[in-house]
């Protein structure tokens with residue numbers, strides 16, 4: 001199943017559980033924390049798919065499970081027709097070249113003793129790509145693409161600003177010529193003044209290199225600007241999914257509506273902000289029965305069906321808009 005029309009990445013009911021931490025160190029808990037609880041989505045070639053939600057909803061774990069940086073406990077990930085979980089270590093190592101990740105804070109991934117040139121060359125050496133001359137040419141071209149001038153290539157990471165260090169992190173990921181890049185909150189550690197520059201750079205690189213992105217983000221304003229399609233996650237489950245355009249114009253899930261009510265948006269109907277009570281709390285939510293959002297939900301908190309039955313992700317109206325809610329659309333931005 002390869003070709004321009006098939007999705008590059010298909011994530012099908014992906015799961016990742018961890019052993020829940022016990023309050024009593026002498027009595028280990030047998031409960032499982034379902035960090036990723038059956039999420040499905042696909043990413044087309046050249047497309048940006050966003051994973052959106054509050055801290056702790058499982059965005060990073062989902063990203064790591066997709067790349068097998070942690071082993072999934074269930075579900076299936078297919079990259080360009082390849083069943084990722086079925087790969088032995090060596091083919092998996094080769095596949096990693098095609099699926100790269102950019103982290104929130106590149107500083108932690110950049111060895112302070114190495115020059116920028118060496119840092120960007122390192123992934124090529126690890127993957128045995130080219131001879132010294134070829135690698136040098138690739139590094140120079142990559143640094144130019146991300147906007148680091150060649151005369152700075154012998155400097156160390158600490159001699160750069162946060163934004164420039166993120167450019168170096170991006171260069172390290174892209175020098176391997178991947179097709180898919182997972183961007184894990186790539187601008188949230190940066191000053192607001194440089195966030196737009198890095199976002200524009202990522203868009204530009206996507207256009208030039210035909211990249212597909214999985215973009216992990218908690219800021220909905222950025223998700224709206226940057227993503228073609230997205231999934232809103234809560235406690236490891238998809239609450240709502242669809243094109244960014246549809247989701248922001250016509251949100252149906254009370255969680256999406258609450259998140260959107262908190263951000264000022266041009267042209268949006270003005271209602272009041274919906275303040276969710278409580279916080280994302282994995283073990284207090286009741287792992288498998290009912291809706292995971294119900295404890296904080298302004299619509300379903302006291303409705304029996306929300307406590308008894310986990311709502312399936314069902315199609316709603318336009319294109320691939322889907323919603324997992326027993327009462328979609330009951331809470332709206334205008335009514336808030």
Ligand SMILES: Nc1ncnc2c1ncn2[C@@H]1O[C@H](COP(=O)(O)OP(=O)(O)OP(=O)(O)O)[C@@H](O)[C@H]1O
Pocket residue numbers: 018019033035053054055056057058059060061062282
């Ligand atoms: N290695 C681990 N062992 C145990 N629990 C973990 C581990 N990694 C993540 N978790 C738990 O899984 C849940 C999801 O975490 P995750 O980091 O994926 O969320 P997130 O949405 O990316 O949040 P953030 O933006 O804060 O990173 C959290 O409850 C977290 O504590």
